[in-house]
Amino acid sequence: MTHPDQSALLSNVLDAATEVSIIATDPHGVITVFNRGAELLLGYSAEQLVSKHTPALFHLASEIAVRGLKLSQEYGFPIEGFRVFVQNAELHGREQRQWTYVCADGRQVQVSLIITVMRSLEGNITGYLGMAHDITKEIQAYKVVKEFKNMLDQVHDGIFMFRPDTLGFTYANLGATIQLGYNSEELLQMSPLDIKPEFTEAGFRERLRPLLDGEKTLVIFETVHRCKNGDIISVEVSIQLVSEQGQEPLFVNVVRDITERKAAERVMHENAQYTQAILDNIIDGIITIDSRGTVQSINLAGENIFGYTADEIVGRNVNMLMPEPHHSKHDCYLQNYHATGIPRIIGSGREVEGLHKDGTIFPIDLAVSQSIHQGQPLFIGVVRDITERKRVDLMKTEFVSTVSHELRTPLTSISGALGLIVGGALGELPEQAKVMLDIAFKNSKRLALLINDLLDMEKLAAGKMQLDLQLQLLMPLVEQTLEAVRFYGDQYQVRFKLIERADDVQVRVDSGRLQQVLTNFLSNAAKFSPSGAQVEVAVRLQKDVVQVEVIDHGPGISDEFRSRIFQKFSQADSSDTRQKGGTGLGLAISKELIERMNGLIGFDSEEGRGACFHFQLPVWRKQKITQQLPDTSMSGKPRLLVVEDDPNIASLLSIILNRAGYQVDVAANGETALNCLAHNEYVAMTLDLMLPDQSGVSLIRRIRSQAATETLPIIIVSAYTEDGKLTLNGDFNAIAWIDKPIQEEQLITTLSRFVPIQSANKPKILHVEDDIDLQHVVATIGRDVADFDVANNLAEARSKLARERYNLVVLDIGLPDGSGWELLADLKRLNTKPPVMVLSGSEMTEEQQDHVQAALLKTRIPNQDLLDTLKRLLPGNA
Known part of the structure; x- marks a missing residue:
């Protein structure tokens, strides 16, 4: 094979190895092969380097020089130069050393570089082959391990190092010696x-296998260790495999005594x-x-x-039950609670219905807490x-009702017949x-009283007793009762005496039940009075209530009897009390009746010195509708209806609202209020929840139905806003709540959210501001010079600018739906701008200030300066 053929084959083979940087040069050091692994490591392409550069391009000159x-x-x-890399390789066939590669992006990586000499068949050097592995991470790990060892003795946990082959410990820190006693x-x-x-x-080597195979970098498990003295301790073991540069890897074992x-x-x-x-x-x-209503847990009783x-319930919506x-509606209940914070049943118990798995509906008592x-x-x-x-x-209930009714008929005959005989209707009777x-x-009369008490209690418990509440004078009822029971006192040689009166006091009660x-x-x-004693009756007027004692x-x-005295069938246990008779229902019935007449019942007693039983009822004072100002169309003032049965509070509300520029009508009860609403137009109304003829909540429902x-x-x-919120449960819009005692500023601010005051002699200001508290402050400061209308956003x-004409606009820049500057364009299009x-929280440039008549910082403006600025900008004050 020729030299060119050999080089081409070598290049193809080496390019397939992407995990290793392989670089070949000719005998003079010029790069002839630059494989894919080298490209990935160094960031250069083969085209950039082959036949153009020597490896010195990506080496540190300082390292080469040293x-x-x-x-x-x-x-x-x-x-020097290229000979630094190949000198030893030529003599020994290969050389392996650590070098620093400088990548194309300037990043430096540590590599283990093996230089091998390439020779021809004749033994001549044809070039050099460099194979490099990136060992940056290994170097860093080595440094970490070295630093880690220096800190090991400062750790309280036991720390060991041991060999993978023999498992023998090579290191144990101070914590390990203390922990085990060796x-x-x-x-x-x-x-x-x-x-x-x-x-x-x-078994232990199987624990270590994932670390050796590279499947895991950390193994954690719990086991026990045996100490030198034989004690067994519970431990949590964490093992890592750490490799130090040029050395075999070691296991690092951290042991915590648990x-x-x-x-x-x-x-x-x-x-x-x-x-x-x-x-x-x-x-x-x-x-x-x-x-979200998802069931998290249920106990065994809940399952039954x-x-x-x-398993069938947990993870599903509780409405399945x-x-x-x-x-x-259950999800809506939760959403309403999250939105308003007003609970319907949280913190209290109620009777509701449950749905069994078989479809049966059954009654349950439910108490919910958070x-x-x-x-x-x-x-x-x-x-x-x-x-x-x-x-x-x-x-x-059916038994009591049936027996009571079945007994009443024959008992009436028996009692009537005995009364006639005892009264002498059949002539003189033998003494015996x-x-x-x-x-x-x-005893027939006592039995009749028992039956009547049982029937009353049954009606009250079932909610079937209807009270005929009528307005009437209290004193005649008290005097009639005293006269009616005088004979009863005579039986015990006890006198009844009225010691204090409250004439002309009217109460709304069922006279018979009172x-x-x-x-x-x-x-x-x-x-319970001794023979010859006197029982006093006192009727005392106490502001808005009357107390009968x-x-x-x-x-x-x-x-021991005090806590049970108003419970059904409650009687003291002494024999002296038992012989007095009675059903033990009288006080329980009295408590129910007084509370249903909007009263309170109670007692005071000192053992051995008598008792005072008393009840309180609200005093009712008759009111008429007072039309205190002329009709709205004549005065130009918004007309309000005040629904309040207390004349003092009604007068206070009227004064406050009159001063604020409203025209006021007063209604003392619900029916009068409905009559006013049917014949007049009002922009808003105030309402007390406690009215003499109906509840304020029921009146709201009737008003909203029209x-x-x-x-x-x-x-x-009202003083009962929380109860009202709970009852209404957010059902209606355009309702606000103010607790008594009344705060003037709070009342006026709340009303202004719904009805802007439009006094005929005051200019109007539109305040564009999303901070409700600041709206109130500004309106309070300027209420003597102008009427304020508010807009919470652009x-x-x-919308208000399109409908109303304003004499001044007070503008905030940071609004929920955009910048206040956007409103200037709308103002320019008005016929009268x-x-x-x-009035903003951020500084403005001079250019911005040129577009407005005044600019003030919220955090730096005294009240008087704000008022002076308003006066200056309003018409007639320039």
Whole structure:
């Protein structure tokens, strides 16, 4: 084969080796072959270098010079340039050394370069072959290992190095000696197998195999180590294979003592098992869901209640456990909660319906709470199947109702007949017979009272009792009751005395039921008072409520009975009390009745010194609609309706709104408010939730059901805004909430969001600003010189400018939907262009300031300067 043929063949073969840089030169050092591997390593193409350059192009001149000097000293004659690379190779056939390659992009890489001499068949040198491997990473790893060794003794973990072939330790740090109790010399005579009782040599080598094969760079596992004193410790082992330059690779083994951690894990596992055992044995179902409604867990009771296994439920939407309409609406409930922060059932319990796997719908008690898990909300639902309880309650209710009604008819006949006989309708009775009949008559009346109490309790529990609430004077009801029960006091030689009055006080009550409550108080007081004692009744007016008190001088209420006194069938246990009789239902019924009349019930007592039972009712003061200003069309002022039953608060609201430029009508109850809305046009209304004739929430629903008022802005001014929000649950728009006591600025600012004040004698300013707090501040500062309208963004501003005429525009530059500068073009197109004042948080250039009449920085403008600027720019103040 000729020399050219040999070179071509060599070039083709070498180009196939892309992992190795192969470069061939002629005897003078000019590159003849530059394979694909060399191109990839150095970034040059073969066309750039072949027949044009020597390898000196991509070598460091300093390295060549240093190597040449050393060779010159070794051989005794100058060796430089290309001869530096081939001198030893010619004498020994090949040479392997570490060199630095300089790539085309300037990057330097470390290579292991093998130089081989190529000769002809006659033995003449035909050129040289250089094969290079990139060892940059190996060099870096070597440096890292070297530095790493210097730090090993500072680490508390045990660190070992051992050989892949014999597994013998070559290094152990201080942490290893402390951990195992051996000294360094002892450990260097051992292998990992000597301290790992769980492993055989074959098993341990299998652990190391992925590292040797290059499948993994790190192996981590847990095992146990045997210490010198025989103790067994739990450890976490991390092993890496590290290769040092020019040396065989070593395994680096980091061992962490996890004995305490494993003990803690065992405790946690035992606690988890204990907790799970508790959860699985609780009769209530416990279900957790995430913020999207996806079930995260369910206990055994939950599985039994709904008929699903945990695998069938976990990961699915919890609405699968709900019948319609809650099944379809549940995601909306969650979205509404996330959007408004207003919970519907979180933190409270309620009775709802569940859907069993077999399709059965059944009643459940549901209590939902919220927790945070890993930074995300987690909702915990506790579910109890109350099917059996509802069945028993129904049976009990039906039994009580049936028995009570069945007893009432014959008892009426018995009591009536006994009353006639005892009253002498059949003539004079023998003394002994009269005594026995008198006992029977009294007990028939007691039985009638028991039946009536049972029926009342059943009606209240079932929500079937209808109260006829009417406005009436309180004192006549109290006096009538005192007169009616006077005979009862006579039985116990007890006098009733009215010691304090509150005349002309009106309350909205069911007169019969209120007298029933007062009768219960008076009869109890008589029964528990000593013979010859006096029971006092006091009616006290306390601002907006009236309190009725019944005070006795009996034994008082024992401490252990206080918490149960208003519960059904509750009676003190002493024999002295038992002999007084009674059903134990009177106070429970009284509590329900008073609360349904919007009142409060309670007692005060000192054992051994008597008791005072009392109830409070709201005082009702009759109001009329007051049309305090002329009609809107005449005054030019927006007309507001104030719905408030307290005359003092209604007067306060009227004064505030009048000063703000509104015309005000007042309605003291819901029906009057509806009448006003039907006959007048209002721009907005304020509403108290506690009205004498209906709830404010029901009034809102009626207002929203009418086409004329379905978008009327409603400002809720109440002490019960949270309850109202919960009930409405965001169902209606154009509703704002203000808590009592009323803050004037908050009320005016809230109203201005819906209704701009349009006083006839004030100029109008459009404030384009997305910061609501700043809107309020500016409007407050300038309210005496102008009426303010606000726009939260460019779109709102353009819409208002198209409809309204303004005397001044106060403009912010940074708006949610663009730059405030864009609005200047819209202002130029107006027939009457208002002046513009920029009120922004950023500095403006002189050129920008030339386009507006004033420019102020938000952070540097005193209130007076802002007011002066507004006055200067408004018409009539220039």
